[in-house]
Amino acid sequence: KAKAPAPEAAAVAEPADPPAAASKPKAMFDLFADTDAVPDLPAAGEGVNRAGNDDTSDPEGFYQPRAGEMLDGRYSVQAVLGKGVFGTVVAALDTKAPAGEAEAPPGAPGDPSPPPASMPKVAIKIARANSLMEAAARKEAECINDLDEEIPQERERIIAVRSIFTHGRHLCIVLDLMYLNLRDFLKRFGTEGGKPVGLHIDAVRLYGRDLLMALNCLRRSGIFHGDIKPDNILVNHGMKGVKVADFGTACPVNDCTATPYVCSRYYRAPEIILGGSYGHPADMWSVGCTLYELYTGQILFQGETNNHMLKLFMALQGRFPNKLIKVAQFAERHFDETFAFLETSVDPVSKKAVTKRVADIRSLIDLKALLRVDECKPEEKGKVLQLASLLDSCLALDPAQRPTPEQALLHPLVKFGRRAEVKQ
Structure with missing residues (x-):
C-alpha cells in the first residue's frame, strides 16, 4: 500500500497545487x-x-x-x-x-x-x-x-x-498559531491520485504519542475533553508534533452528565450513546477512531444515527456485555429485555421508521483486514500490527477494559526507546 510521507519527508516535499475550486x-x-x-x-x-x-x-x-x-x-x-x-x-x-x-x-x-x-x-x-x-x-x-x-x-x-x-x-x-489541523493535513499529505491513503505509520506513531501525552495531562487534571477528532488536533509548523485544541465541550470529569450527543458522532464512545457513566475512557475511544483515520485516511465508524453507530461497533467488536446494557439509561432505545439489538432504519418506500430485532450478533470484520496488514511493506508490517493491537484496546466496548493514556504510552507502537528513534 502506498502511503503519504512521514513528517520529515513531507516537510521538504512541496505538494502539488490543489485543483482549482469554485470556492x-x-x-x-x-x-x-x-x-x-x-x-x-x-x-x-x-x-x-x-x-x-x-x-x-x-x-x-x-x-x-x-x-x-x-x-x-x-x-x-x-x-x-x-x-x-x-x-x-x-x-x-x-x-x-x-x-x-x-x-x-x-x-x-x-x-x-x-x-x-x-x-x-x-x-x-x-x-x-x-x-x-x-x-x-x-x-x-x-x-x-x-x-x-x-x-x-x-x-x-x-x-x-x-x-x-x-x-x-x-x-x-x-x-x-499552528500549521494545520489533522483533517486538513490528511487532505494535503494523506491522499494519492485524489484518493485517501492516510499517513506513513511513523507519522501515526509520532502524532499518536503526542495525543496520548496530551490526554494523560487531561486525566491528571480531571478534565474530559469530549471532542477528540482530527479537526481538533493541530500540527506544528515543522510537522513533527501535534497539540490538542478546542476545549469548548470540555468539563471536569465529575460533571459529566448522561446525554447521547456528547462528542462528534463518528468519534462518540458507546457508553455515551447508551447513557452510561463516561469520562476519560470515552476520550480514549475517540483516540482509537482518530489513529485509525490517520493511518487509513478513512473514517472508521460512519454511522448515520446513534443506533447505526452501535451496529457498526458490534460488527467490529462483537456484542455488548449484558452488564453494560443493564446499567445504561438509554438502553431501551437500542436493546430489548433479552438484550437483543433493536436495529432501526427507514423504509425506502414508506419512509417510516422500521425496527428489526437482531438476536444473533457477531463480529463480521477484523481490524487487521481493515488496516490491510497483508499488503504492508515488510519493514512496516510489525508497526502496523502494533497499531492494530493498540486500536483494539482503545475500542473495547467496555470502557473499563480500555487503557488509560498512561498505560497506552507504554504500548510498543508509541514507546520510543531512544532520542535518536524519536528524531527519526
Whole structure:
C-alpha cells in the first residue's frame, strides 16, 4: 500500500497545487467545529483602531476584522482563519513579543512568508458579542489555564492560552498559531491520485504519542475533553508534533452528565450513546477512531444515527456485555429485555421508521483486514500490527477494559526507546 510521507519527508516535499475550486478552501486553523471559509479582510483604512467601539460587530455579533487593525494595542490582524458558531479566529502579529517567544512559521508549503522572529504570529479566538458565547469562551480559556503542569512535556501537547482581553464587546483569547489541523493535513499529505491513503505509520506513531501525552495531562487534571477528532488536533509548523485544541465541550470529569450527543458522532464512545457513566475512557475511544483515520485516511465508524453507530461497533467488536446494557439509561432505545439489538432504519418506500430485532450478533470484520496488514511493506508490517493491537484496546466496548493514556504510552507502537528513534 502506498502511503503519504512521514513528517520529515513531507516537510521538504512541496505538494502539488490543489485543483482549482469554485470556492475558497477551508481555513487552515480551526478551533471551531464545522467552520466555513470566510472572505478576505477589507483593506486597512479609517477606523482601523476601533477598540471600545460598537462597530466591531455585525448584526449577529460576529467580530468584523480589518487588515492591520490593532487589538489590545499589541496584535496586528493579518487574516481570518476560521468562523463558526462561537465566533471568529484571526491570525495576528504580536508586535510586542520578545524575540523567540512564539514559534514562527518556517515557510512550510502553502504558508505565507514568516514574520520577523521579533514579531511572531498568534491566533486570536474572538467570541461573538453576546453573553452566552462570551461565557463559553471564558470557560474554555479557564479550563485550559487550569490544566496540570507537573509534566511540562505533556502540558506542551495542549494548546496554550497566551492572554485574554476585551476588544469592543468581544472577549478575545490569544493562542498558539499552528500549521494545520489533522483533517486538513490528511487532505494535503494523506491522499494519492485524489484518493485517501492516510499517513506513513511513523507519522501515526509520532502524532499518536503526542495525543496520548496530551490526554494523560487531561486525566491528571480531571478534565474530559469530549471532542477528540482530527479537526481538533493541530500540527506544528515543522510537522513533527501535534497539540490538542478546542476545549469548548470540555468539563471536569465529575460533571459529566448522561446525554447521547456528547462528542462528534463518528468519534462518540458507546457508553455515551447508551447513557452510561463516561469520562476519560470515552476520550480514549475517540483516540482509537482518530489513529485509525490517520493511518487509513478513512473514517472508521460512519454511522448515520446513534443506533447505526452501535451496529457498526458490534460488527467490529462483537456484542455488548449484558452488564453494560443493564446499567445504561438509554438502553431501551437500542436493546430489548433479552438484550437483543433493536436495529432501526427507514423504509425506502414508506419512509417510516422500521425496527428489526437482531438476536444473533457477531463480529463480521477484523481490524487487521481493515488496516490491510497483508499488503504492508515488510519493514512496516510489525508497526502496523502494533497499531492494530493498540486500536483494539482503545475500542473495547467496555470502557473499563480500555487503557488509560498512561498505560497506552507504554504500548510498543508509541514507546520510543531512544532520542535518536524519536528524531527519526
